[in-house]
Every structure is written in structure tokens, then in C-alpha cells.
Amino acid sequence: MSKKSISWTLVTVLVILSFVLSGCTTPTPVATQAPAATDAPVAAADQVEVFSWWTGGGEAAGLEAMIAIFNARYPNIEFVNAAVAGGAGTNARAVLATRLQAGDAPDSWQGHAGQELIGTYVAAGQLEALNWLYEQEGWLEVMPQTLIPLISQNGNIYSVPVNIHRANVMWYNPAILSANNIAVPTTLDEWITAMDTLKAAGITPLAMGEQWTAMHLMETILLGSLGAEKYNGLWDGTTDWNSAEVKTALENFAKVLSYTNTDAASLSWQDAAQLVVNGQAAFNVMGDWAEGYFRELGKVPQTDYGWAPVPGTNGNFQFLSDSFVLPVNAPHRDAAVNWLIVCGSKEGQDAFNPVKGSIPARSDGDRSLYGTYLQSAMDDWATNTVVGSLAHGVVANDSWKSEIDTALGLFLASPDAGTFQTALVAACKASGPCK
Amino acid sequence: MSTTALSKPLRRLPFQWRHLLYLPLILMSIFYLIPLYLMLTTGLKGFEEINLQTMWDLPKSIRFDNFIAAFQTLAPYMWNSFSMVIPAAIISSFLGSINGFVLAKWKFRGADLIFPLILFGMFIPYQSILIPLVEFMKTINMYGGLPGLVLAHVIYGIPITTLTFRNYYASLPKELVEASRMDGAGLLGTYWYILLPLSWPSFVVVLIWQFTSAWNDFLFAVVLTNPQAWPITVALNNMAGSQIIAWNIQMAGSFLAAVPTLLVYIFLGRYFLRGLMAGSLKG
Amino acid sequence: MSKNKDTVLSIALVTPSIVAVGIFIYGFIAWSVRVSLSNWKGLLPDYSWAGLKNYINLFSDPRFLVDVRNTVVFTVIFVLGCLAVGLALAIMLDQNLKGEAFFRSLFLFPMAISFIVTGVVWRWLMNPAAGDRMSGFNLLFSNLGLDFLVNSWHLTPRWGMAAIALAAIWQMSGYTMALYLGGLRAIPDEIREAARVDGASEFRIYTNIIFPLLRPVTLSAMIILGHISLKVFDLIIAIAGKQLPLDVPAIYMWQTTFDGYFFSRGAAIGILLLLSVAVLIIPYLYYTLRSEAEI
Known part of the structure; x- marks a missing residue:
């Protein structure tokens, strides 16, 4: 009898708790990033969701450094860092693939420059060409000539490279x-x-x-x-x-x-x-x-x-190079373009690369920020034959x-x-x- | 009926033999505890102490800063996990109970065909249905948040919960239901007043089962939720990140992530076993 | 009259579950079957008809053949290991020893923890490095003077899957123990007493009376463990990463789908997995439901 009533009390408590909790969760503003105004239907709010597999070590620290620059330049845009780790980006790629199948693209995502982007996303018509942005920002003058063909198809440039390894x-x-x-x-x-x-x-x-x-x-x-x-x-x-x-x-x-x-x-x-x-x-x-x-x-x-x-x-x-892209129908296109501008800027690349341990894709990086090895890599990048x-x-x-x-x-x-x-x-x- | 199932049996072997049994039991206990030992000791070590060659050593001093650091990272996601797992476990248990009742004690024509069809769903490899799952969730506007994840756990929990309750109810005597019908009670009345009060062994089994499987799930969580709604498994996986992994913090985090399910087993494990022994998960 | 109403009500009560299972399980299986019969490769859906091409290719695919062998090795060792350890523990705990409840809970707890959590620990424990980099179990064995036990675990040629099965046995043998203990406790003491009166030895009582009575439990446990082993995925990834000697169909499916965007081949592997589960499960369902109907 008493045992039975205890277990029933337990069940009742759990039921009530579950309704309370599920009631609470509908507008889940629990995340760490932005304490301010995050209502569930954010369509109109200014936000940019950036997908990557940089969650630890120098990579995550470099990403954080770029986010800091982004937040300083665009204080009204909430940055959602949708990084998923695991298996050399495999988990991340599975998540991205399912999201793209479901027509739920993030505002921008990370990809290796080259055939990984062109053979997959460009071939599927998922990406917007960025030639206009390169011209507007003057990147064609500062990015290496050898790099541009590898991130282009039929003369269209499809991504903004952040670094070179x-x-x-x-x-x-x-x-x-x-x-x-x-x-x-x-x-x-x-x-x-x-x-x-x-x-x-x-x-x-x-x-x-x-x-x-x-x-x-x-x-x-x-x-x-x-x-x-x-x-x-x-x-x-x-x-x-x-x-x-x-x-x-x-x-x-x-x-x-x-x-x-x-x-x-x-x-x-x-x-x-x-x-x-x-x-x-x-x-x-x-x-x-x-x-x-x-x-x-x-x-x-x-x-x-x-x-x-x-x-x-x-x-x-x-x-090899990590780069960010602008998907066709990005939910927050303007904010995504702003993110890409940070990615391609000298300030952004010089914030990211010394921490990540890579050299900037731009050739005008500040050499004094980089260590012995990276300086030698910068020299080789400028003089060697480049292969992928x-x-x-x-x-x-x-x-x-x-x-x-x-x-x-x-x-x-x-x-x-x-x-x-x-x-x-x-x-x-x-x-x-x-x- | 559960009490008879658990009643202690008579001594089965002569006295001097019985004590020898502690040797294999303790050896097995050590085997079961080894991973837990490594998780705890590594979690208490400083970063410079971490070395595969000294993994068996005890930490030089007891320090909890790793646990504090891990908790600070994981706390919001732990809350997500709780607010997803508890509704999921309870809703799927009730669904399973109702299904089990109808399919065992209030059969309609075709009920015997429905049951194996539901049961078969238990065996589907989840990795192969991620894409239609995400697409469908998106269509019904349940993608990205915790309610959609709850829904997925509830639905993919239906086979196991239905199986558990149906088998349990099937083991109860027919007369219970017939007597209640004689008294003029309808379907709901019979369920509510006769069967439900007898169901607690199965409820404990199913609640614990669903709680642990939803808590430990990574696959559905990582594809169905956006970062604000991530449960703890996804956050834990992200802690491992890349380059240098702070194994001490990682282990502390792993341990923290396991604490809720461990507590459930420590405090409710007796009832879980009792429920299992009462026939809940048997054939 | 009220009986009819109740029949309608009973159908109405299970309808939500049936609809949900219909969409989320059978609908999605149908989708997978359709994709497996297509040429879909790349991000854009391509439902052009390919017939059984994907299936036929798999059967001459050396990687898939490795996967099938690995799955068989893993399943046999894992299922037999769990049954043996589970039964042994259950018989020991059935002797009415002091501390039974403690041991029961302790043996059961591994199933509460996921491999996201313990995977790294197992990776450390089964580290195959030798010499001054020796660690994990090998280091323990070596320090205890049990050098003959030192081995290269999951890197052992051809039998590496057995080491992976060890970690899986760690997780699920306690659960098997619980099932067996339930079965043992359900056997009335009178049956043992009667056998003892007839002069049977304890050993004969177990082999001739108890074990046959436990057969249904064994069958259920085999079904549950068997389907777990066919779906094994994160355990292998956690311990050994992605490497071909330890490949299984679930990993191949994941890699070919999400690393190679070969959706049609991935779906074909998924359907083959499901079919092999069906081969296991349908006779079981048929048998249990029929024997129930006879009672």
C-alpha cells in the first residue's frame, strides 16, 4: 500500500514536472551566446547563423577572434555560432547535408576551398557567386592569383577563403x-x-x-x-x-x-x-x-x-584552405554578407590566422604577427608552385x-x-x- | 506479483562454497568499475599530469576546478537535456501503456497484426532515415527546437514501450478485465481503475529506459536541434573539438553528463530490476 | 451498444501511434527503398530508376564483404559473451548472498552511460602501443606480471572486432544478467526441491531442469542483443575511428552517404541492414505470438 502510494506520487510529480518543463521549453532562449531578445520566430530579427566544425583549440579561438570583430562592427546583429565537432568535420557535414536537403541552409558555412565546394555545393546550385563582393572589397588585388581559379567555376567565385595551410x-x-x-x-x-x-x-x-x-x-x-x-x-x-x-x-x-x-x-x-x-x-x-x-x-x-x-x-x-560561402536564399542575406566581409578583411584574417596557426589567404598580412614557421610558409606561398x-x-x-x-x-x-x-x-x- | 518474483530464494549451494562466489563477483565488479575509475581520476588531475603512461595513477592532489569548468560549459545544455528527456520519457510511457492495454486486453480485429508491425520499428537503423526525418520535421514546423526532438524520441520509443506494456498486461489474468466489464465499467474505466494502478513496475522500467536512451542520444539531437536547443551530448562532443584536448576537463564533463543517468540507476535501479523480473521485458 | 462504442474508442486510442509509426517508420523505410533503387549521387535528389544496381554492386564490393564478415564476428562474440557473462552472474547472484542488491546495481550501471561518454576511456584502455609507450590494459597486465595477456586489442589482424565486442559486453552483460535473474527467480523452488528429493546433483539440476526453463529468456536476450550488434556504430567510431579493418555496414552507410553524398548506395546498405534484422526477428515474432495464442 505505502509502496504503491509512493510510486504513484512519484509518477504524479513527474507528470506535472514534465508539463511544466515542456511549457517552459517552447521558446528556448537558453543558449550562451546572446542574452538579449531571442524570441522563437526570429525571421525578421538581425541574426547570422554560421556553421563550422571549429569547436576547440586554436580553431575555436580564431573563430572567436573573428566573431569579436564582427560583433564590434555590427553590434545589432546576433552571431549564432553553430559549430559541430567530430570526426574531422564528418558530423558537421552530415548535419549540413541533412539541413540542406530540408531546405534549411545556415546563413554561411565552412568548406574547404576547391572541389569540395565546387563538386558538391556549386554543382547542386546551392551557392551564390561572389564576384561583386570581391570587386567591392578589392579582394582580387590582395588574394593570390593561383587561388582564385580553385575557388571558381566558369569565372564565378564561390567562397571567401580565410586561411591557407x-x-x-x-x-x-x-x-x-x-x-x-x-x-x-x-x-x-x-x-x-x-x-x-x-x-x-x-x-x-x-x-x-x-x-x-x-x-x-x-x-x-x-x-x-x-x-x-x-x-x-x-x-x-x-x-x-x-x-x-x-x-x-x-x-x-x-x-x-x-x-x-x-x-x-x-x-x-x-x-x-x-x-x-x-x-x-x-x-x-x-x-x-x-x-x-x-x-x-x-x-x-x-x-x-x-x-x-x-x-x-x-x-x-x-x-588547403578553409573558406566561407553565401548560400542561395540565405535566411539573413545581408548579415551573411557582412560576415563574409569580416572573413575577407585584413583585420579578420590577421585575427584568425596567428591563433589558428595558418597563414592568411590575403598576401598583405602583417608578418610581425606570425611565428618563425608561419613566416617561412608565407615566403613559400609567394614563390612556390601551388598544387592542391x-x-x-x-x-x-x-x-x-x-x-x-x-x-x-x-x-x-x-x-x-x-x-x-x-x-x-x-x-x-x-x-x-x-x- | 512483483513481490513474489523478488522474494529471496532458499540457499542453493552448501555454505563453504557460497563464500567463494565473492571472488568472481568482486573481480567482475572491478572490471565494471574500471572505466568509471579512469573518468574520475583523470577528471581530478591537472593538465600536466595527463599522460597515457600514467593513466592508472591516482591524482597528485584532489582538485575540482576541472569539474567546475566543465559544469560551466555544460550547464545550459544539461538544462536542455532535462527539459527534453522528462517529457519524452513520460509521454512515450503513457502512449506505450495505452497501446499495450488495447493490444493485450481490449483487442479489436487486426490488433494482432498491428502489434508486430509496431514492434518491427524498433529495429530500424536510425542513420538511414535522417534525411526524410529532417525534411518531415521541417514540414510540420517542428525542426530546430526541443519539441521536435521530444516528438522524435516519443515516436521512436513507441515500439519498445508498447512491447513492454503489452507483455506485462498479457501476463495479467483475463478475469481482471472481465470482472470489471461485468461491473459495467467501460474501456477507460477498466484502464484507469484496474490496470493503471497495477502498472507501476512497467512504468518504472519504461521511464528509466526512455530516460536513458533519450539522454544518451546524439544522432537525433545533432540533426534535429539548433545550437540554442542542443542537449548535453552534442555539447560534450563539441568540447573534444580539435588540436589539444584538455582530457581532464573532457573527462570531468563526461562524468557530469553521466551523473543524471547514474543517479537514476542508483536510486531507481531496484525498481527497474523488479520491473524486469516482473516480466516487463521478457519474451 | 456500449461495447461497440468501446471498440471504436480502443481503435481511436491506438490510432495516433499507428499513424506516427506509419509515417516515421514505414514511410521513411519506403523512402529509403525508393532512394536505394535510384542513381542519386550528389547533393541534388536524383530519383532516376537504377533497378537493383546498387544492391548488386554491393555484393561485389570488397569493402561491403569486409563489413559482413566483421558484423558476423562481432555479433557472435558479443551475443555469446553477454549470454555467458550474464548467465554466470545471474546464477551467482541467485545464491542469496549478502550484498546481492549492491552487485546487481553495479553490474547494471554500464547500460546507463553512452559511448559518447565512455568511448575515450575504452580507447585508452585498449591502446595497443608497446614498449615505453605501453598503456591501458596492457600496462596493467604487464605490471601485474600477466604478460601473456598483453595483446594488440582492436588492431589484432582479422580478430580486432573481438576487442570491440569486449567493450560492448561490458555495457550490455549486466542487462542480460537482469533478464536471467528474473527468469531464475520465476522458477518455483518446488521444482528444485522435487529434483533434490529424487537425488539429482546441483549440477544436474542446472543442466537438466533450470537451463531448459530459461530458454525463452535466452531467446529474448538474443533478439535484443542481436539487433544492437547489427546497428553498432558509435562504439567503433569512439574506440577505433574510421578504419577499414573494423568497418561495419552502419559505418559504411554513414560514410558513403555523408562523406561521399552517395545517397542511393547508403540507402541500399540501410535496407540490407533492415532485411537482415527482419530475418532474425520475424521468425521470433511468429513463434512468440503463436505460442501465446495457443495458451
Whole structure:
């Protein structure tokens, strides 16, 4: 009896509570961002919802710095930071894809400049061309010439790049190299000889992480083996995926993989990069966001870690870039344009990039704000041949990249360059420009 | 009936054997507690103490600043979670109870076909229906806020709640309902005065089940809500962000996110087991 | 007369649920079937008819074949592991020991926590690194002198899924224990007493009397655990990330849909998953509903 009445009281309390709570929630103004006026139907209110996958570390801090500039310039527009983390942006992309299917585009979103935007969003007619904004803001004069074609299609520019990262960087541990009398390798052959020496000395020659970092390594080896022109040809259909040179390049990749740590699949890129600065591995190939990570760990450039282009890629700058877009039918178009103006401004880029650990897409950035490594990257960006990254959305559309990723996964599980090449040929036919 | 199900049985093994059983039980307890131990100790450590090679060590000193920092980040989202999970659990429990009653004790023609059709819904892989789900929610103007998320949890909870209640009601004697009908009570009367008061074991099971599954859900939450309405799982996932992850704060946050469901199990776990044993989730 | 009214009322009461299930489950399944028979690839919907092409391609897709094998390995180890651990714990707790309630709650609590929360811990515990980077279980084993237990967990060639299943067993074995304990407690003491009077040993009582009586519980548990294992997704992502040796259909579906915008192939994988669940569940439903009708 008493037990029964207790449980009934409990149920009654819960029912009442639930109605009270559900009554409260209808106009949920609970979020942290804006304490002021956020009624549920915000259609007319001034607001800009910006979607990205920058939720932590230097990325989030850089985004916050740009938001601060935005808030100072446009105090009447509420900035809604709709960042979703996870799986190298995969969760974010799933959320974005479902929202776009449902016709509920955010006011602006982050995407990698290049085929990731063009092959997916531009092909689906989701983006507004921004040539008028580039002219109005004078960006055509300050953004690098080599970049514009990669973010354009048929002469229309579709996004505002905020930063530039370099993919083909080899990080090394200077102490390990000098202890083994190894000079920093500049060719693939030198690199392999060096790694043989290290392996014989019982040192892990090359640190690698989970599957996407293997794709990152692969694109740099492809570039190093084929050279810039033929590498670019892979992506526009002028280099034959079935050729002997590609086969050699893939065999080089297989060879380099044989020097990696056995537990690669269980490491994140941070874990793998850390092996180098901790003296547990000699080399690591990773984009230059690793440098920001090393500095956050309190490591000293040139002492705890050194850098060079991945052997064989001297004189090439394999780049990737984060950019923001203006969707067709943006709910708050004017506010979104204002956000893009901040993204493309010198003030915005110089606020974002030193914190994020990348260089500005504009060529007039304030050099004094950037560290040793980034200054060297700025120099290379201005003088090197620019090619795009595969793993980071520049050269292949998403479907193609996803097919390559599957082929790569199968290759890592049972390394056979011939099978891998066949799968890559098929992927290019199915989702790339190959016929 | 629930009391008989829980009544302690006789001793089943000779005395000296029985005490040996504590050894495997304690070993298993340690296994079950290991993840919790790591979450708590890491959450109490300072950032410089975090190292995979010293993960088993106790923290050098007890400090709660990680928990405070994590709580400050997560608090608004925790409130979102509560205001979504409680209505979702209660509404879906009542729906399940009514469905279970009709399908077990007040069958209409075709009821026996309806039940397996509802039940089958339990097995749908949710990842494959995200796009029509978002589109539909948008059409009925339920997209973006908590009410839409509540609706999704209620609807995808219907199969399991209906199953639980139907099986429980089916195990009750027919005579209960027949006697009530003889007395002239209608459908609602029979439900309200006869079955509902007997239903608490199933209600506890279903409420706890729905509470935990809605609380722990990430997939629906991340695609159905906008940032103002994010529940705690999405916020927790975002804390991990990128680059350097402050594992101590992350672990403290993970622990905080698990506290409500843990409390539910600690305080209501007995009733949950009792409900399970009373036949609620059995065949 | 009032009976008719009540019949109408009873139908009216379940109608909202039926409509909701009809739209949110069967409507969406129908949508998926339609998409799986199309050529939709890319952000723009493309419902052009492709017939069974997506399904046929999957059966010659090496990745999908890896997925099927992984799912079988995972399901067998996970279901058998949960049943064995759950049954063993239930039999031990059924001995009327002091502290039973404590152990019961303790074994049950993992199912209260999601892998969003514990995934990282499992990732640490099953770290396969060796030498001076050794950590997790391996470090524990090594310090306890149990070096023969040190292994490379989910990176073990071909059997890595077994390590993932271990974490899943951690989560669901307590629930299986609860189901079995309920089943054991439902067996009247008189049956045991009668067997003892007949001179049966405790061991024989379990094998000949108790276990057969627990068969329905085992069947229910297998259904619940089996469908969980077919849908396993976030657990693998949390522990191992996305890597092909540990790929399962749910991950392939997610990646091909949202990384590659290959909506038609993703839908085909979803439908195949649902069909394999149906193969498992429909005979069960048929069996239970029929045996009920006989009573």
C-alpha cells in the first residue's frame, strides 16, 4: 500500500514536472551566446547563423577572434555560432547535408576551398557567386592569383577563403637525426636510406596515425613521385591513373608505409605528431596545423622539431584552405554578407590566422604577427608552385575522395599496389573526370 | 506479483562454497568499475599530469576546478537535456501503456497484426532515415527546437514501450478485465481503475529506459536541434573539438553528463530490476 | 451498444501511434527503398530508376564483404559473451548472498552511460602501443606480471572486432544478467526441491531442469542483443575511428552517404541492414505470438 502510494506520487510529480518543463521549453532562449531578445520566430530579427566544425583549440579561438570583430562592427546583429565537432568535420557535414536537403541552409558555412565546394555545393546550385563582393572589397588585388581559379567555376567565385595551410610538410626530430648522423633528406631515395638507418638503430622512422593521415601521406608521396604537373593531371584527367609512373608512385607509398609505427590505426594525428617531439619517432608527415600543436605543447621550433618539404616535393606548396560561402536564399542575406566581409578583411584574417596557426589567404598580412614557421610558409606561398591537397578537399570532389578512401583502407589492410591501382582507376571512372 | 518474483530464494549451494562466489563477483565488479575509475581520476588531475603512461595513477592532489569548468560549459545544455528527456520519457510511457492495454486486453480485429508491425520499428537503423526525418520535421514546423526532438524520441520509443506494456498486461489474468466489464465499467474505466494502478513496475522500467536512451542520444539531437536547443551530448562532443584536448576537463564533463543517468540507476535501479523480473521485458 | 462504442474508442486510442509509426517508420523505410533503387549521387535528389544496381554492386564490393564478415564476428562474440557473462552472474547472484542488491546495481550501471561518454576511456584502455609507450590494459597486465595477456586489442589482424565486442559486453552483460535473474527467480523452488528429493546433483539440476526453463529468456536476450550488434556504430567510431579493418555496414552507410553524398548506395546498405534484422526477428515474432495464442 505505502509502496504503491509512493510510486504513484512519484509518477504524479513527474507528470506535472514534465508539463511544466515542456511549457517552459517552447521558446528556448537558453543558449550562451546572446542574452538579449531571442524570441522563437526570429525571421525578421538581425541574426547570422554560421556553421563550422571549429569547436576547440586554436580553431575555436580564431573563430572567436573573428566573431569579436564582427560583433564590434555590427553590434545589432546576433552571431549564432553553430559549430559541430567530430570526426574531422564528418558530423558537421552530415548535419549540413541533412539541413540542406530540408531546405534549411545556415546563413554561411565552412568548406574547404576547391572541389569540395565546387563538386558538391556549386554543382547542386546551392551557392551564390561572389564576384561583386570581391570587386567591392578589392579582394582580387590582395588574394593570390593561383587561388582564385580553385575557388571558381566558369569565372564565378564561390567562397571567401580565410586561411591557407600547407599539407606537404615533413616534421622531424633534430636530436634523433644528428645522433644518427642523418642530414635532412630532400629526395625520396635519401629519405628511404635515412629510414633504413633509423630502423636498424631501433627507432621508429615514421609516425603515422589513423586512416585519413595515411591519405595525407599518400598525396604527398604522389606529388613527390610524379611532380607537380603530372600530379595535377591526376585530377583533371590528363595523367593516366593506369600508367607505370602511377604504379611506381604507389609502390613508393607502400615502401614508405613499411617504416611506420605498427599502432598507427589507433593514433590520432596529434598522437602521431607528438611521437616526433617526444623523441619516440624521427619523422611525421602532417599539415602545418601540427606546428600550432607543437607550440601549444610548449615545444621550441628548430630545437624540439624541425621541418622541410616532404622529400621530393621541394618547390611545391600543396595547399588547403578553409573558406566561407553565401548560400542561395540565405535566411539573413545581408548579415551573411557582412560576415563574409569580416572573413575577407585584413583585420579578420590577421585575427584568425596567428591563433589558428595558418597563414592568411590575403598576401598583405602583417608578418610581425606570425611565428618563425608561419613566416617561412608565407615566403613559400609567394614563390612556390601551388598544387592542391586530396585529403583536404581541394582536388577531388567528395564522392571521388570517398571512393579513394575506401580503396586506401583496403590497401592498408592488405598492401598490394596492383589491386590498389585498379581500384583507383575505377574510382576515377566512377566519380572523377576519367572516361 | 512483483513481490513474489523478488522474494529471496532458499540457499542453493552448501555454505563453504557460497563464500567463494565473492571472488568472481568482486573481480567482475572491478572490471565494471574500471572505466568509471579512469573518468574520475583523470577528471581530478591537472593538465600536466595527463599522460597515457600514467593513466592508472591516482591524482597528485584532489582538485575540482576541472569539474567546475566543465559544469560551466555544460550547464545550459544539461538544462536542455532535462527539459527534453522528462517529457519524452513520460509521454512515450503513457502512449506505450495505452497501446499495450488495447493490444493485450481490449483487442479489436487486426490488433494482432498491428502489434508486430509496431514492434518491427524498433529495429530500424536510425542513420538511414535522417534525411526524410529532417525534411518531415521541417514540414510540420517542428525542426530546430526541443519539441521536435521530444516528438522524435516519443515516436521512436513507441515500439519498445508498447512491447513492454503489452507483455506485462498479457501476463495479467483475463478475469481482471472481465470482472470489471461485468461491473459495467467501460474501456477507460477498466484502464484507469484496474490496470493503471497495477502498472507501476512497467512504468518504472519504461521511464528509466526512455530516460536513458533519450539522454544518451546524439544522432537525433545533432540533426534535429539548433545550437540554442542542443542537449548535453552534442555539447560534450563539441568540447573534444580539435588540436589539444584538455582530457581532464573532457573527462570531468563526461562524468557530469553521466551523473543524471547514474543517479537514476542508483536510486531507481531496484525498481527497474523488479520491473524486469516482473516480466516487463521478457519474451 | 456500449461495447461497440468501446471498440471504436480502443481503435481511436491506438490510432495516433499507428499513424506516427506509419509515417516515421514505414514511410521513411519506403523512402529509403525508393532512394536505394535510384542513381542519386550528389547533393541534388536524383530519383532516376537504377533497378537493383546498387544492391548488386554491393555484393561485389570488397569493402561491403569486409563489413559482413566483421558484423558476423562481432555479433557472435558479443551475443555469446553477454549470454555467458550474464548467465554466470545471474546464477551467482541467485545464491542469496549478502550484498546481492549492491552487485546487481553495479553490474547494471554500464547500460546507463553512452559511448559518447565512455568511448575515450575504452580507447585508452585498449591502446595497443608497446614498449615505453605501453598503456591501458596492457600496462596493467604487464605490471601485474600477466604478460601473456598483453595483446594488440582492436588492431589484432582479422580478430580486432573481438576487442570491440569486449567493450560492448561490458555495457550490455549486466542487462542480460537482469533478464536471467528474473527468469531464475520465476522458477518455483518446488521444482528444485522435487529434483533434490529424487537425488539429482546441483549440477544436474542446472543442466537438466533450470537451463531448459530459461530458454525463452535466452531467446529474448538474443533478439535484443542481436539487433544492437547489427546497428553498432558509435562504439567503433569512439574506440577505433574510421578504419577499414573494423568497418561495419552502419559505418559504411554513414560514410558513403555523408562523406561521399552517395545517397542511393547508403540507402541500399540501410535496407540490407533492415532485411537482415527482419530475418532474425520475424521468425521470433511468429513463434512468440503463436505460442501465446495457443495458451
